[in-house]
Amino acid sequence: MRRRGLRFLADRWRAVVTLAAWSVLETGQTFLMGYALARALDQGFLAGRADVGLGWLGVAALAVAVGAYGTGRVYGGVAALVEPVRDRLVRRVVARGVREGDGGALSGLTQQVEIARDTFAGLVMVSRSFLFTAAGALIGLCSLDPLLLLVVAPPLAAGVALFAATLRPLARRQEAFLVADEGIAAQLGRVCPGLRDITAGGAEERVAADAGARIAAELRAARSLARWGVVRVASLAVGGQLPLVLLLATAPWLLDHGVTAGALVGALAYVTQSLLPALQNLVHGLGTSGARLAVVLRRLAPDTAPSAATGVAWTEATPTDHAPDPPRATVRGPVTNPPDTSRAAVQLLAQQPTPGTTPTAAPPPAPPALSVTGLTFAYGPTSLPVISGLDLRLAPGSHLAVVGPSGIGKSTLAGLVAGLLRPGNGVIQVYGHPVPCRAAAAHRVLIPQEAYVFTGTLAENLGQLRPDPVPQAEVWAAAEAIGLDGLLDRLGGPAAEVDPGTLSAGERQLIALTRAYLSSAPLALLDEATCHLDPEAEERAERAFAARPGGTLVVVAHRISSARRAAQVLVMDGQRVDLGGHEELVERSSLYRDLIGGWSRVGSQPPLPLRDADGVDAVAGPGLAGDRRHVVAHGAVGQMEAAGDLGDGGAPGGQG
Numbered sequence: 001m002r003r004r005g006l007r008f009l010a011d012r013w014r015a016v017v018t019l020a021a022w023s024v025l026e027t028g029q030t031f032l033m034g035y036a037l038a039r040a041l042d043q044g045f046l047a048g049r050a051d052v053g054l055g056w057l058g059v060a061a062l063a064v065a066v067g068a069y070g071t072g073r074v075y076g077g078v079a080a081l082v083e084p085v086r087d088r089l090v091r092r093v094v095a096r097g098v099r100e101g102d103g104g105a106l107s108g109l110t111q112q113v114e115i116a117r118d119t120f121a122g123l124v125m126v127s128r129s130f131l132f133t134a135a136g137a138l139i140g141l142c143s144l145d146p147l148l149l150l151v152v153a154p155p156l157a158a159g160v161a162l163f164a165a166t167l168r169p170l171a172r173r174q175e176a177f178l179v180a181d182e183g184i185a186a187q188l189g190r191v192c193p194g195l196r197d198i199t200a201g202g203a204e205e206r207v208a209a210d211a212g213a214r215i216a217a218e219l220r221a222a223r224s225l226a227r228w229g230v231v232r233v234a235s236l237a238v239g240g241q242l243p244l245v246l247l248l249a250t251a252p253w254l255l256d257h258g259v260t261a262g263a264l265v266g267a268l269a270y271v272t273q274s275l276l277p278a279l280q281n282l283v284h285g286l287g288t289s290g291a292r293l294a295v296v297l298r299r300l301a302p303d304t305a306p307s308a309a310t311g312v313a314w315t316e317a318t319p320t321d322h323a324p325d326p327p328r329a330t331v332r333g334p335v336t337n338p339p340d341t342s343r344a345a346v347q348l349l350a351q352q353p354t355p356g357t358t359p360t361a362a363p364p365p366a367p368p369a370l371s372v373t374g375l376t377f378a379y380g381p382t383s384l385p386v387i388s389g390l391d392l393r394l395a396p397g398s399h400l401a402v403v404g405p406s407g408i409g410k411s412t413l414a415g416l417v418a419g420l421l422r423p424g425n426g427v428i429q430v431y432g433h434p435v436p437c438r439a440a441a442a443h444r445v446l447i448p449q450e451a452y453v454f455t456g457t458l459a460e461n462l463g464q465l466r467p468d469p470v471p472q473a474e475v476w477a478a479a480e481a482i483g484l485d486g487l488l489d490r491l492g493g494p495a496a497e498v499d500p501g502t503l504s505a506g507e508r509q510l511i512a513l514t515r516a517y518l519s520s521a522p523l524a525l526l527d528e529a530t531c532h533l534d535p536e537a538e539e540r541a542e543r544a545f546a547a548r549p550g551g552t553l554v555v556v557a558h559r560i561s562s563a564r565r566a567a568q569v570l571v572m573d574g575q576r577v578d579l580g581g582h583e584e585l586v587e588r589s590s591l592y593r594d595l596i597g598g599w600s601r602v603g604s605q606p607p608l609p610l611r612d613a614d615g616v617d618a619v620a621g622p623g624l625a626g627d628r629r630h631v632v633a634h635g636a637v638g639q640m641e642a643a644g645d646l647g648d649g650g651a652p653g654g655q656g
Contacts, residue, residue, distance in 0.1 A: 012081060019077030019124075022070050023132040029067025030136035030274050036060035038144050038266030046262065078124050086117040126285035133278040137270040144263040151250055152243040152271060156279075159239015163283055166231050173225040180218035187214055194452045203420040236283045240276040247271065367432030369523050369552035370394040370417060375426035377409075377416060385424070386412050390577065392570070394554070396431075396522065399546045399565070401557045403595055404572035410556045413572070414527040417554070418446040430523055445521040449528035451512030453503060459494035461511055465519035478517045481544040483537050484510045505532040513541050517548070524548075526555045535561055560596055571595075 009016055036056045044053020090113055134156070141149045191198070191207055198207050247254075247267055254264060372392035378385040386409040394400060402410045415421040417428060419436030433440035445465065453461055462478070463470040475494045479485045487507055491498065500508065509532050516524055524545045530538040542565060545553045555562050563569045564582050571578040571585060571592050578589050585592040 009081075012084065015077060015080035019074065019081065019128065022073040022077055023128055025070030026067045026074060027132040027136035028070075029063045030133050030270075031140045032060055032063035033273060034137065034140045034266035034270040035143060036063070037269050038260070038262040041262030041265055042260045043262075074125075074128070078121055078128075081124060082117055082121045085120055086113060089113045089116055122285055126281045130278040130282040133274050137274045140270055141267055144266050145254075145259045147254055147257060147259055148247075148263065148267040151246050151254070152267065152275070155242040155246065156239045156275060159235045159237075159242070159279065162238060163232060163235035163286075166228055166235065167286070170225070170228050170232065173221060173228055177218065177221040177225050180214065180221045184211070184214045184218060187211060193454060203415070206420055232283055236279060240271075240279040243275065244268070244271050366396060367429070368393050369396045369398060369431060370554070371427075371429040371432075372417075373427045375416065375423050375428065377412060377421065377423045377426075387416070387423075390426070394552055396550055396552055399553045399555075399567045400570055401555045401563045401566035401568075402570045402572065403557050403563055403592070405591075405595070408572045408574065410572055411527050414446065414525045414554070414556055418444060418525055420446075443521055444523040444525060445516045445519045446525045446527060447512050447516045447529035449531055451505075451508040451529070453498065453500040453508045453511050455499060456497070457494065458488065458491060458496055458498050458511070461498060462494065462515050462518055464515055465521075470518055474518065478514050481540075481547075482510060482514045482517055483540045483544075484514045487511075506534075506537070509533060510537070510541070513545075517544060522548070522550050523552045524554070526553070528556055528558055530562075531558050535559065538562070539565065 036059045040053040040056035040060075044050060044056060138149060138153060141152055187210065191211070198204060247264070251264060255261070370392065371394075372390055375387055375390040375392075376385050377387045390413075402413060404410050412421065416423055417430070417435065419441060422436075428435040430440040431443040433443060459470065459472075459475060462475055472494055476485065476488070479488050487510060488494065488496075498511075503511075509529060513526075513529060526542070526545070530541055533541065538559065539561065542553070542555060542562060545551060546565075553566075555566065557563050557566075567581070568579060569582055569585055569592070571589055573591050578585065578592070580588070586596070
């Protein structure tokens with residue numbers, strides 16, 4: 001960038017010479033301001049010749065008028081340098097926008113180019129002003145008495161050198177701060193539209209941690225920038241204020257060595273009225289605007305532009321994944337193990353080798369699609385574990401339904417497998433890869449209850465989890481398998497624009513399901529992902545996922561039909577679990593029979609929100625006349641409440 005700047009100035013040397021000539025005329029004011037004041041005192045007022053003193057003051061006033069005329073012509077010279085820069089940047093931005101279809105071209109054209117133009121003009125003004133003002137003041141000091149130059153010049157040079165040394169570090173830290181700020185904005189722009197999915201998947205802590213890391217990075221950049229700002233202030237003190245202190249401190253010595261009182265006053269005028277303001281403008285203008293100009297120019301120049309700050313994008317497939325943490329030995333809260341059913345050892349065994357094969361020639365067994373060993377999780381250090389000592393093993397191609405009362409831990413299990421929650425104890429592996437890690441994330445996709453659809457084309461929404469554009473034939477095949485083909489036809493195909501606000505909850509779920517179906521992840525986790533679909537649409541979507549070649553399906557079920565379709569059903573009951581086929585569980589599991597009975601009486605109901613931190617959650621209850629099917633724990637356990645105790649004031653019908 002420095003070489004480009006020098007080449008730009010060399011190509012416009014006539015404009016540079018013209019600007020310098022008008023600046024010299026402006027500098028005459030600086031020179032005569034201190035020189036005329038010194039002569040007015042020494043040769044006029046202090047010598048008893050008031051007319052001479054007034055004459056020199058008149059010369060100073062005339063110099064101000066001449067300097068003002070030169071200043072007016074300086075702006076024209078600055079425009080001759082600045083406008084070509086603006087024109088070049090506009091051509092570059094427009095060319096890139098047309099050639100690359102750059103969506104940020106409008107911002108670059110309307111805002112960033114104007115920032116670069118105004119900042120460059122300010123830098124030319126303050127740099128030119130300091131250079132010529134300092135030259136005029138130093139020549140004036142030397143003409144008054146070389147001893148004055150000896151006192152003022154060294155600290156001024158030291159201050160300018162110190163400031164020059166801070167320019168590059170300041171620019172880097174200014175850019176780091178801007179990039180960190182852009183990273184926060186980019187992350188929030190992607191996360192905020194998906195807040196429902198984050199809540200549904202239990203990823204609040206993970207997303208909050210990611211946001212906190214970016215905020216901490218911006219704080220570190222701001223502190224580093226502030227530290228270098230202190231050095232910049234120190235350079236201003238050394239170069240602009242220390243000469244004034246030295247002039248006052250050495251005044252007796254200077255007067256003893258032949259410096260006149262008028263020359264000393266003129267030197268003070270040079271420092272306070274010329275050097276100090278010029279240095280302040282240079283430090284504040286070049287120190288802040290210079291860094292901003294460097295950042296903007298790198299944004300606008302494609303061959304030097306840094307990569308855009310990346311934000312954390314929430315998708316159903318994977319949040320931000322990290323390398324697996326080292327094993328932890330902490331157990332959150334006491335874990336009580338009742339006999340027989342306290343530790344669930346549930347396994348869906350991998351496929352057995354074909355009889356008659358030679359053991360030595362058999363390939364190594366494929367890793368299970370999902371392996372859970374000793375999994376324990378609690379939502380707080382003093383809370384009872386939601387999941388305690390769970391062992392689970394799914395072979396590739398398995399189809400498992402997870403059922404249980406509301407708030408029992410079904411979505412928690414899905415969140416743990418997806419890496420959205422960290423277990424207190426235990427190991428989770430997806431196709432042999434520990435959770436969380438990038439390899440495990442690439443092998444699983446989570447579809448939560450609240451489906452995320454963003455404004456854009458259907459093809460962009462459906463191909464969000466694929467690195468490359470998905471062929472239209474594949475999009476149509478997936479849509480037909482899941483049941484999205486009707487919506488595709490109605491909207492006009494994959495290239496049609498979609499507005500999430502115009503879609504129903506069921507249509508958004510179909511888009512999210514098709515997006516997950518098109519992903520390359522073999523393990524699909526459906527966490528109430530079909531609760532807004534009718535039973536026929538739900539069956540079609542689940543059968544499509546179960547039929548994917550090599551695919552493994554885990555469904556958090558809210559209808560008995562989902563459990564009937566699954567090869568195996570996992571019944572969760574607090575710290576106890578049971579596994580088996582539908583018919584087996586009907587025979588041996590009283591809880592499963594109760595769930596079937598509740599499904600039969602109440603029908604399909606979306607899961608209710610979990611709000612009670614103590615674990616007493618709203619439960620859909622049949623037979624209550626006026627409570628809108630929400631029963632709220634109130635009073636002692638088993639105590640019959642009087643009419644009006646319910647939230648809507650209705651009577652607790654159906655009890656007695």
